[in-house]
Amino acid sequence: MQQRNLGTSGPAVSALGLGCMGMSEFYGPSEDAGSLRTLARALELGVTLFDTADTYGLGHNEELLGRFIREGGAARRGRMVLATKFGIVRAAGQYERRIDNSPAYIRAACEASLRRLGVERIDLYYCHRRDPQVPIEDVAGALGELVAEGKIGAIGLSEVSEDTLRRAHAVHPVAAVQSEYSLWSREPEAGMLATCADLGTAxxxxxxxxxxxxxxxxxxxxxxxxxxxxxxxxxxxxxxxxNSRLIQALAAFAQARGLSSSQIALAWLLNKQPHVIPIPGTRRIPYLESNVRAASVRLDAGEIAELGALFAPGNVAGARYPEAGFVGIESN
Structure with a gap:
């Protein structure tokens, strides 16, 4: 698979990563054996970026990846770029959350994630959500200390504003910003994508x-x-x-090209933005294999524009999260 860089301070990774959240929570029932098979198949297909967080399954997702790494040994670990996150604190069975960005919490959360993953270093460590009461300079400084100690390889931020990114980057290089972005969630196009490109941030x-x-x-x-x-x-x-009417139009666009809707949606991101790395999540090997094939799909400028117009923000109904989901998300 093609490679893309996690900024100027991070490693090269597969153009498509794998989001692992659904293997533990939020998307209905899951079972570890099937998830482990999907993780193994992802590596076989050339996927190298695996994305998790301490809040996914309240630690279960990191433990699952830890088991996968342990079963494959050093050779498997050497092929993987592990990304995890801190900052969301919630109780079992609850979607509501609070945010903690204090330097003491960052260090404690990192140590806990290292234990669950069973590794000596987290390759990319994100601030999952922002607490505005803690200066971003303090967050970046605490993460920089963890880099210096070898506990993490690179730092990332999730769902932050352009100003927050620039302020953090002035303290320590930010390898990646992770935020929702797709045909029907276009907020990053308002300025964040350009800011990332300017700073050399994926x-x-x-x-x-x-x-x-x-x-x-x-x-x-x-x-x-x-x-x-x-x-x-x-x-x-x-x-x-x-929104279903938009999906029907997308399906017709894909079918005319002998592709699936998911392949077109992923190819749109990959062809439009050279520094974007999508991380579709799945527990099922057929969906994984279909998603990976999207990395080789080529769309021309006219097709990219046509899809963008179809899913123009004004055409999409409803907010992307319920109210509780917007806690810790910054806007410009």
């Missing part, structure tokens, strides 16, 4: 398939009760019905 796009809505395979009425998308504003009610 942009890691989570939910590049719109939490699978862009695949055309998801209906809110059919989701499990513990699937948080069931109450997502874009999936349900009139907004869901309106």
């Amino acid at each position: 942009f890691v796009a989570y939910s590049p398939l719109g939490r699978a809505f862009l695949t055309g395979t998801v209906k809110a009425s059919e989701l499990a009760d513990n699937d948080f998308r069931k109450n997502n504003p874009r999936f349900a009610g009139e907004a869901g019905a309106s």
Whole structure:
């Protein structure tokens, strides 16, 4: 697979990474054995960036990756770039959260993640969400200390403003910014993508398939009760019905080219932005294999523009999160 750099301060990684969150929480039932097979297949296909966080399954997701690494030994670890995150604090079974960015918490969270992952160094460590009461300079400074100690390789920020990124970067190079970005979530185009390019920072796009809505395979009425998308504003009610019409148009566009909707959605990101690294998440090997094939799809400027116009922000109904999900997300 093609490679892209995690900024000027981070390693080269596969152009498509793997988001591991759904292997532990939020997207209905999961089982570890199947997830471990999917992780192994991802490595076989050339995926090298694996994305997790301490809050996913309240530690379970990191433990799952730790088990995968342990079972494969040093050779497997050497092929992986591990990214995890700190900052979201919540109770078991609850979506609501608080944010902690204090330097003491950052260090404690890092040590805990290292233990769960069973590694000596986290390759990319993100501030998952921002607490505005803690200066970003203090956050970057604390992360810089962890880099100097060899506990992390590079630092990242998630869902921050351009100003926050620039201030953090002035203290320590920021290898990557991770935020939601897809055909139907276009906020980074307002300035963050350009800021990342200016600073030499990679942009890691989570939910590049719109939490699978862009695949055309998801209906809110059919989701499990513990699937948080069931109450997502874009999936349900009139907004869901309106957005389904966009998905039908995307499916027609893809079918005319002998591709799936998910492959087109991923190819749109990869062809439009040379410093964007999408991290679609899946527990299933067929979906993983389909997603990886998107890395070789080429779209011309006209096709990119056509898709962008179809999913212009004004055409998409509903907010991308329920209210609780916006805690810690910055806007410019």
